[in-house]
Amino acid sequence: MKAISKAQAQSFDPHQLRNALGSFATGVTIITANDVDPDTYVGVTANSFNSVSLDPPLVLWNLAKKARSLPAYQSSEYFAVNVLASDQTELANRFATQQPGKFNDVDFELGVGGIPLLAGCAAHFQCKRSLSYEGGDHVIFVGEVLQFDDFNRPGLVFYKGKFAVSRPYPQIDQSETGGFxxxxxxxxxxxxxxxxxxxxxxxxxxxxxxxxxxxxxxxxxxxxxxxxxxxxxxxxxxxxxxxxxxxxxxxxxxxxxxxxxxxxxxxxxxxxxxxxxxxxxxxxxxxxxxxxxxxxxxxxxxxxxxxxxxxxx
Ligand SMILES: Cc1cc2nc3c(=O)[nH]c(=O)nc-3n(C[C@H](O)[C@H](O)[C@H](O)COP(=O)(O)O)c2cc1C
Structure with missing residues (x-):
């Protein structure tokens, strides 16, 4: 495979790069944590969430350095990954903005360390922040999973810049069908x-x-x-x-x-x-x-x- 030098990388059209990256379908999460101010919370829509390791159980996600909530995630001891269900696009849009009062009228309960766990999700992962790394214009957060819940709801998908729903790949059982x-x-x-x-x-x-x-x-x-x-x-x-x-x-x-x-x-x-x-x-x-x-x-x-x-x- 051809290596890409730094000089070449810098000549990329960022729009084209973003489009190409968008062909990798992901789920959608809202990462919540305690804000720097006591008794307030932060939440950000993120599709950079991924699993890292099963033993120990580690996950990661990354946040843009320009995000307003960065100081909160850097200081909060815990964060929660709220994996969105397929009917939660409204919530995904709300937490992808910088508007104040993102949690107004949102149904949630508090988990480990008082972190908000949003209602109606496909899964929750309650994590203790263990490491963070510089990653270009983003900061990569790694967390250890302390508790999780799987609500068995279909998850929301993000693909080519749009929300989508997933469907199992059609399996045709020839023993059940008579052929053509x-x-x-x-x-x-x-x-x-x-x-x-x-x-x-x-x-x-x-x-x-x-x-x-x-x-x-x-x-x-x-x-x-x-x-x-x-x-x-x-x-x-x-x-x-x-x-x-x-x-x-x-x-x-x-x-x-x-x-x-x-x-x-x-x-x-x-x-x-x-x-x-x-x-x-x-x-x-x-x-x-x-x-x-x-x-x-x-x-x-x-x-x-x-x-x-x-x-x-
Ligand atoms: C589907 C989707 C996925 C996103 N994923 C990320 C992400 O992984 N990391 C990130 O920094 N921003 C991501 N964003 C953008 C943030 O949600 C958005 O910038 C948000 O306003 C940040 O909030 P804050 O500035 O109040 O901290 C995503 C947005 C959408 C719609």
Whole structure:
């Protein structure tokens, strides 16, 4: 490998160097400690945290020399590493600023040496500061882990300058899948849609509707006044079919048209009531189905499907 001399290193574009370093995905922590003033605390968002040794148990992190809280970390005997959970981006942003009162309205308890341990984290490591080193424009702190808690929550990730969530690398168990078909996107989408629909079908039927009628109700509940062309374009069937559906829904007093053929449709009082009930049932069914994935994974699945729909013409 080619060695990089000091002269070359100095010619680096700092922006490019920062970008390249950002391709190393890390977790996100908030390191807390006692401030120089008694009974006050400091906290800094840091992704430089890392493990050093298991025996003895040592960890490290580093802090910019220009950080306002540097004197506090240099004088505090203890520090705590609060490993942030995937839903704590707000906290990460708050502790990445220099604003006063970072701890206002933040839920925490006190650990070893009176150091704040933030609520809702993925893990806590309570440490005794053992060494510190100069590291260029940063100071490297090494601490001995005195106590730790693992709350088994998914951790927040920082990658390429943005917060992210981690997902296990997909493992395809060939003993569970029958080969190509069982792993093919088209089949997976079709089967998931079929099973999802199959479970919600009885609820739609109990309300005296078919699938297209339910979709029209939901679409008009989202945005009133959509016309035939708009409703047909957003329903997976032909325009003549949707025309028949709309005629029936007008007859059964679920929707009404205000004006001529090209004008929009609106929910009637009955239609609105049915839509409200069915939307609540649909949300409950969706939450129940997605509960096996967990919140982050479920949201990410929806985002991926939206992205696919946007890009497949
Ligand atoms: C994701 C993320 C990671 C960060 N990691 C570090 C770090 O490891 N070391 C550091 O000095 N600053 C880091 N920062 C910046 C500090 O959080 C920020 O400069 C903070 O304002 C310092 O607070 P203080 O000046 O009140 O001490 C990070 C910021 C973000 C958003």
């Amino acid at each position: 078909v069982d792993d093919y996107l088209h089949y997976l989408l079709l089967m998931a849609a079929y099973r999802f629909e199959e479970n919600f079908c009885p609820i739609i039927e109990q309300n005296g509707l078919n699938h297209y009628e339910w979709r029209v109700l939901a679409m008009l509940s989202d945005r009133a006044g959509r016309n035939l062309a708009d409703l047909a374009q957003n329903t997976p069937t032909s325009q003549p079919e949707i025309e028949k559906v709309l005629e029936k829904m007008v007859r059964t007093n679920l929707i009404e048209r205000k004006g001529d053929v090209d004008s929009g449709y609106y929910l009637t009082g009955d239609g609105n009531l049915k839509a409200v009930q069915l939307l609540a049932a649909a949300k409950a069914h969706e939450a129940d189905t997605l509960s096996v994935l967990g919140t982050t994974e479920a949201q990410s699945l929806k985002e991926s499907l939206k992205m696919l729909l946007k890009n497949i013409s």
